[in-house]
Amino acid sequence: MKDLVAKRYVKALLEARDLKEISSFSKKLNSVAKAFSNDKFKSILASSEINEVAKVEFVLSIIENPEKSLENFIKLLGEKRRLEIIPFVATELENQIAKLNNNFIGVIYTNKELPTKSITSIEEQFSKKFDVKLSLSQNVCDYDGIKVDIDGLGVEISFSKDRLKTQLINHILKAV
Numbered sequence: 001m002k003d004l005v006a007k008r009y010v011k012a013l014l015e016a017r018d019l020k021e022i023s024s025f026s027k028k029l030n031s032v033a034k035a036f037s038n039d040k041f042k043s044i045l046a047s048s049e050i051n052e053v054a055k056v057e058f059v060l061s062i063i064e065n066p067e068k069s070l071e072n073f074i075k076l077l078g079e080k081r082r083l084e085i086i087p088f089v090a091t092e093l094e095n096q097i098a099k100l101n102n103n104f105i106g107v108i109y110t111n112k113e114l115p116t117k118s119i120t121s122i123e124e125q126f127s128k129k130f131d132v133k134l135s136l137s138q139n140v141c142d143y144d145g146i147k148v149d150i151d152g153l154g155v156e157i158s159f160s161k162d163r164l165k166t167q168l169i170n171h172i173l174k175a176v
Contacts, residue, residue: 006088010096026093028063028070033090035062045083052078098152103133106150109143
């Protein structure tokens with residue numbers, strides 16, 4: 001739900017500004033979004049004992065030399081009691097900037113570490129296929145196969161050993 005609200009704010013932010021201004025805005029908003037990983041920070045913003053004006057001033061104190069537009073944006077979120085959506089706005093704003101720059105980030109999920117050469121090869125192939133600049137990172141987890149997830153493009157490609165086994169068994173059973 002918060003991400004849907006964040007998308008509306010991002011849409012409004014993008015309409016009135018150029019790419020350079022949005023990039024600067026995004027960088028400073030990301031510094032605030034990182035503060036949300038701190039439990040004390042979140043508890044201060046969630047506290048009913050602190051008024052909204054003090055919360056807004058607290059959030060603004062994190063930012064070095066905030067632009068007037070960023071300051072007004074944070075004040076608006078404070079008035080609407082939506083300061084907690086700042087991380088969602090920051091993430092969505094980064095995604096939209098990536099779309100404007102035609103530059104995307106993806107993740108490769110595997111159960112074994114892939115060599116850098118393989119990751120680079122996958123990057124190049126997908127970059128050609130989707131005609132974008134792509135950078136992939138690797139996440140070694142318990143996924144039995146390989147999965148490439150490019151969130152900004154809405155692309156997820158996976159190859160699972162279990163699914164292959166199931167399809168092979170079904171094919172053999174149909175043949176018999």
